[in-house]
Amino acid sequence: MATRTEGDLNTVLTAGGVRRSFGATVVLDGVDLTIAPGEVVALLGGSGSGKSTLLRILAGLDPDAGGTVRRPPHQAVVFQEHRLLPWKRVIDNVALGLTGPDVRSRARAALAEVGLPDRDTAWPAELSGGQAQRVAVARALVREPELLLLDEPFGALDALTRLRMQQLFIRLREQHGFAALLVTHDVDEALLLADRTLVLEGGRLVEDAPVPLTHPRTPDDPGFGALRRHLLERLGVTA
Numbered sequence: 001m002a003t004r005t006e007g008d009l010n011t012v013l014t015a016g017g018v019r020r021s022f023g024a025t026v027v028l029d030g031v032d033l034t035i036a037p038g039e040v041v042a043l044l045g046g047s048g049s050g051k052s053t054l055l056r057i058l059a060g061l062d063p064d065a066g067g068t069v070r071r072p073p074h075q076a077v078v079f080q081e082h083r084l085l086p087w088k089r090v091i092d093n094v095a096l097g098l099t100g101p102d103v104r105s106r107a108r109a110a111l112a113e114v115g116l117p118d119r120d121t122a123w124p125a126e127l128s129g130g131q132a133q134r135v136a137v138a139r140a141l142v143r144e145p146e147l148l149l150l151d152e153p154f155g156a157l158d159a160l161t162r163l164r165m166q167q168l169f170i171r172l173r174e175q176h177g178f179a180a181l182l183v184t185h186d187v188d189e190a191l192l193l194a195d196r197t198l199v200l201e202g203g204r205l206v207e208d209a210p211v212p213l214t215h216p217r218t219p220d221d222p223g224f225g226a227l228r229r230h231l232l233e234r235l236g237v238t239a
């Protein structure tokens with residue numbers, strides 16, 4: 001796979017002809033995708049449609065894929081599991097791999113931003129699932145990414161924690177202006193958070209639709225229901 005990292009004024013990520021097979025099974029069959037600076041794009045698709053495979057390729061984690069990806073100099077990935085190192089304190093997890101004299105103060109600031117100003121010396125095992133996921137977001141944020149790649153980041157959380165994390169995401173996005181690709185199986189989450197929704201099916205993107213709703217959004221907003229019905233139909237779920 002050809003990958004390049006460089007700045008571009010119009011797109012923060014450009015992928016062309018992305019292909020991936022596992023044995024005889026073609027999972028991605030020529031996916032083209034661009035994301036504009038600051039744009040939040042939700043990637044929907046049925047189970048096994050290749051969403052995580054595509055995200056891993058866009059993140060540069062799959063050297064065996066075909067096609068081209070041009071990604072920004074600074075990007076970060078958040079997975080469904082927090083993936084914190086259990087033998088490192090929270091602050092050292094956030095600062096992992098960073099260098100410079102102000103790394104720890106930057107890590108502390110990121111923890112404060114995700115609502116955990118006092119947990120820097122805690123061990124990951126001492127955190128709730130929601131707190132651990134906040135630390136994972138702080139670890140991404142401290143890298144000042146132009147692009148966040150999020151794979152079902154709130155999927156393992158209870159409904160209330162999930163709502164809080166969605167609100168946190170909206171606030172952080174307003175403050176930092178990062179672009180994001182959000183893999184989710186939750187149509188409402190896509191419509192609450194994203195500027196644009198994509199649907200992956202049969203190895204290709206079969207839907208690319210803007211979400212013309214102003215923030216703050218709720219599922220009761222006019223237009224929300226029609227968009228939800230449209231996407232559910234696209235996903236093969238009819239009410």
Ligand SMILES: Nc1ncnc2c1ncn2[C@@H]1O[C@H](COP(=O)(O)OP(=O)(O)OP(=O)(O)O)[C@@H](O)[C@H]1O
Nearest residue numbers: 022025027045046047048049050051052053054185
């Ligand atoms: N390393 C691998 N080896 C073999 N097959 C794989 C591998 N990774 C993914 N697959 C297959 O590729 C297909 C797409 O998987 P992927 O995890 O990308 O789907 P997904 O849309 O993210 O699914 P879900 O919503 O259930 O998480 C599945 O059929 C899966 O079994």
